[in-house]
Amino acid sequence: MTYTQTTPHHGSAVDGTAADAERTHESAARGRTPRSEDGGDVARLLEPDGTRVPDPALDPWIADLSPHELRALHRDMVLTRRLDAEGVALQRQGQLALWAPCRGQEAVQIGTAHALSAGDFAFPSYREHGVLLARGAKPEGYMLAWRGEEHSAYDHASINVAPMQIIIGAQALHATGWAMGAQRDGSTDVAVAYFGDGATSQGDVNEAMVFASSFGAPVVFVCSNNQWAISEPVTVQAKHPIAGRAPGFGIPSLRIDGNDVLACVAAMRWALDRARRGEGPSFLEAVTYRMGPHTTSDDPTRYRTVDEVERWAERDPIARFEAYLCAEGVLDDSALAEVAAAADALAAEVRAACIGAVTRAPETVFDHVYAEPHAPLAAQRAEYVEYLAGFATEEDR
């Protein structure tokens, strides 16, 4: 095998050394991890039907999850799905210009985001609605960009989330730089870069791994391998599992079932712990699936089969987790009803935020180009304001 799937070990350093690889081979030999649909091994704690399976490496990382925390994970996944559905609906109704559905990817988004501390900083792509929600962004915050009102509408500093990134992979470098800063501050804050399978082909993502490795920066790379980059299957980007890239850069990686929220929490905690201990970057490949189109402008029937989508529907992250929680008695019908009500409420809020949105005044297009005074631009603005005023006058006549 050409890559090393590093196994997280609770409390022990996993630094991608030979000894570590031995361990990996060993655990792989034990046949611990079931094969995922696309032919690679993934680490998993919940079977698609909700059965809890043991994984000695991951188990310890979630041993302390309380029923309260488990319910919070479930709730945020449900809210994310509802928010996402509302995004699609609002786009169809002309309330949004575009929407990039995240249906199917709730587990990796919520699982990893829940593992973060307040001081950590997330660098999302455009599809991480669940991450924004979990970090506390307000509905306007995550909707208005898709309506075309703002480029980025949440308050980055208060929720420690960078503006969503459309330039594929660029944020991986930002996260690495931020982590280098956290390192220099002597803090234990960690940066998280979220990106897709397609992004792994970009120079920026690879350079981010180089920098992160060279400086031992406390950053976690979370690759949501949802099998597609618009119409291109992941095999166009990588013939071998993506998690196999990182070890070559000296970065331990883990390939997990991205539809298993417990595995996502566990893996993320492992990675965060490494970072906080000064052990540097880690890489997670969360194997998941984009159930919807790439965006509301996309027509996935042109490039994939209904069959494939149906097969992945059987591995739904929410159904799986609900089955588990109900079986464990952590969730019951009334709790589910409560969550459903909360989702309805969120959907209503989201809808209100969209429909109530008022487009800014024209001259605000000139705002915030610079932080400091800029006379020529101020003049351009004044000229445009005067020009617009001319219309008012004409119309008045």
Added chain:
Amino acid sequence: MTYTQTTPHHGSAVDGTAADAERTHESAARGRTPRSEDGGDVARLLEPDGTRVPDPALDPWIADLSPHELRALHRDMVLTRRLDAEGVALQRQGQLALWAPCRGQEAVQIGTAHALSAGDFAFPSYREHGVLLARGAKPEGYMLAWRGEEHSAYDHASINVAPMQIIIGAQALHATGWAMGAQRDGSTDVAVAYFGDGATSQGDVNEAMVFASSFGAPVVFVCSNNQWAISEPVTVQAKHPIAGRAPGFGIPSLRIDGNDVLACVAAMRWALDRARRGEGPSFLEAVTYRMGPHTTSDDPTRYRTVDEVERWAERDPIARFEAYLCAEGVLDDSALAEVAAAADALAAEVRAACIGAVTRAPETVFDHVYAEPHAPLAAQRAEYVEYLAGFATEEDR
């Protein structure tokens, strides 16, 4: 260990699969390859003192080398060294604007270039003087760029070598694209990308690996890890052996002693053979050392010790190969004298090419910007010619 050092096996496919990695572990376990100075394993056929050591994987690839071919390798290494020394001397005498010495790296340049066929295409950096020489470039061809007369002076099509590349890593993509073309032509031609250890940090080199792997392009990446990127030790680029990067991209790699010309020939033949069989890209990390300064403008005493340089001098590629060939009776004093005379003759030719160089006419700066007619530029040229003529007139007065 986090990377896979793929072992070449004669005639058998080595595609970076699990089975392959097993083999690697196996051979590493046999302790076959001595440790290089910088802490990693390298494959080697000649000890620094010229003793031939067996390597079951590499041996078969050079079994057929005739005394004639061995002498040619030696000769080209000596010529390269002499050419290089002449470059340094000419720069000191003000005949060249700059020179990037390749002293110490003759084995990887000559070894890999000798393994090529005429139809293969090399994409060198600025330090591959040996590759140019081995491919048949004329002295003017490789000197005039360093004199500042031309950007690139050899005839690329006749020797199948791209213009030397100064933008670090850019040529790796060109080689990959060329290889995709060769593949489409149904030919067995192979592209070779030469670059340094520093270049492996560039996005372009990583993207080249992605493309090469995705398309199974017949390209060989030859990384001359000469321990330094100007003043930065290789550890700034990579904490782990560079050869470990490629397998994560699905590209088998080999880490060889870059000062052992036989190992370089063998590894290159292995890689070329894979490419010609349609097995796709390979990656060679040739562990070597830049004995001179980065360029004649550089002052290496600012960043490295004399000690380090002396230690590497003991592993000189030419001395080692000479010792071996003399012991084998392939070379004797008269043969050595003949090679020395050839080197003198080359040096004289090189010197003559430099000193005799006549700078082109001023208006030629406008030539070849476009392949097709371009009236505004033609007008700019005419205007400049007229302007220059004005001086002549003034002076005439």
Added chain:
Amino acid sequence: MTALTLGSAITAGLARAMSDDDRVLLLGEDIGTLGGVFRVTDGLQERFGAPRVIDTPLAEAGIVGTAVGLALRGYRPVVEIQFDGFVYPAFDQIVCQVAKLHYRSNGRIRMPLVIRIPWAGGVGAAEHHSESPEAYFVHTAGLRVVTASTPQDAYVMLRQAVASDDPVVFFEPKRLYHSKGEVDLDADLADAPPLHLARVAREGTGVTIVTYGASVRTALDAALAAEDEGISLEVIDVRSLSPMDLHTVAASVRKTGRVVVVHEAARQAGMGAEIVASITERCFPFLEAPPQRVTGHDIPYPPAKLEKHHVPDLDRILHAVDRVWERDTGAPPAGGVAAAGSTVEEGVR
């Protein structure tokens, strides 16, 4: 003649170029199975095969860099950059390699590469999807930069671009992708106007409008409106931004003495600056008023809901026309220039 949209005219141009020359191949993201996010390459992979219509990994430097290698091997690659805002990762390969290889190699190496870029705004798109980066390429010696504003031009110019032995950046005004026009699919390239020539899109006598891309349509609309007000506009579609056909532009300006340059890109150091400077150099004595620029502001492209306040529209063009039309400038008016300049603060103090 066949009625085609501008987008399908390009598809037809690509198909024609590919069947005329089997060294032509396409590279890009989602151009194969999907047929491109704008469907411009729709059906081409089916027709010409996957080896010639290549879905690449998601890396623009990689796309352009491998195209350079393919060109070195004798191919004529046509690459698609999915949106204008995604060309920058390839900037190094374009500026240092594509543009320079012919020069660097003293003409030994040809770079018959076409870089297609769906381009510019006004379509309500997300951030980074409405950029107008043409000036960067116009400033880069070694590149040719063109754009078409009619289906006929799109069909012919695309083929000319592919046939050119120089690298061509081919901007496709996405706002016009769905606009229809008659196309002569059997047009012989030898009969077509050369790629570098400007086109007088509408003749007029009062004011010259110099523009390109989707703004040609806006300028033509403005010309209709101006006609009602008794001002005759001549509209020049520059088509080729590099080289630029100053002959056609200057001939018009000498006739009208008044000129408005229109584009969507930011003003500062944009294409309009070059056009105004060139006109001033060549036509100074004929100018009745200082040339005006109607451009995007010097801001990043704004959110979609506000883009109508950035992309020049008919009213902004007419406003500028009024300014060059009304203002007569034989000699400095008493305090007049300061006054004329007063809406635009000149300094930065």
Added chain:
Amino acid sequence: MTALTLGSAITAGLARAMSDDDRVLLLGEDIGTLGGVFRVTDGLQERFGAPRVIDTPLAEAGIVGTAVGLALRGYRPVVEIQFDGFVYPAFDQIVCQVAKLHYRSNGRIRMPLVIRIPWAGGVGAAEHHSESPEAYFVHTAGLRVVTASTPQDAYVMLRQAVASDDPVVFFEPKRLYHSKGEVDLDADLADAPPLHLARVAREGTGVTIVTYGASVRTALDAALAAEDEGISLEVIDVRSLSPMDLHTVAASVRKTGRVVVVHEAARQAGMGAEIVASITERCFPFLEAPPQRVTGHDIPYPPAKLEKHHVPDLDRILHAVDRVWERDTGAPPAGGVAAAGSTVEEGVR
């Protein structure tokens, strides 16, 4: 006052900025142990430590991209791009991220980043080591672009750039690195001319020369030579290319009525186009002759032995001065413009 070279004035400026604010840190290739290939960061790693003077992996997108992250974390990174020609791999990060983050975040995110670039030619360097890419950045809204032509300016402007909450591209004319001048090391930034102001490098009455960077020296030399011929040149060092201080430029042009713009970069869509266009817009009635551009040709930078035929020198400036000086342009001369324009073929036919 201390006599310093321009290069060491920058070193002093960096040291001062770093001791004034411990959030300032440096990133680049070979800037630590080696002190930079031009020794501009010499001694800084020893003085401020490796965590603040960071030798990075060899990847410019990586350098700028991580600097963006450091800025997000509250640092004020000063990055060095080793040579002008190596900035392009970072172009995407600069144009899409550095320039836009403040705008995109509605002012919530600041990008107090300085990108230092040893810049331009005339030093006999190898390919890609003599580029003049400033127009690309001037065209990019959200960036400030400055350059210094004296040690005093270099010292002060570098500190101002670091103090600015906006991203600043700081071009260092490498031809002047070794030129000496007096520097007031105790200068209080509050007393210094603001970063965006132009400087009248020499007062004159006949012709205005607008330039920047190393060409300021050439222009001053030309002014001396022109004096001998009885023409008085006013030389304006623009200093800040974006924003540009048009107030100072326009005031001069209104006085002289004649202007020559000088820079090394290619002409087409270069900085000179913007300057000429802006001057024409603002000062049209005062212009006695069309502004002239003396620039690098529209070619890739040529091999070093030929660079003197590309980089504007004293003679080319004087030649242009003659043209704007001699030519009077009240009304179109009979056939005169065609004649005047005849050295420059206008069309592309």
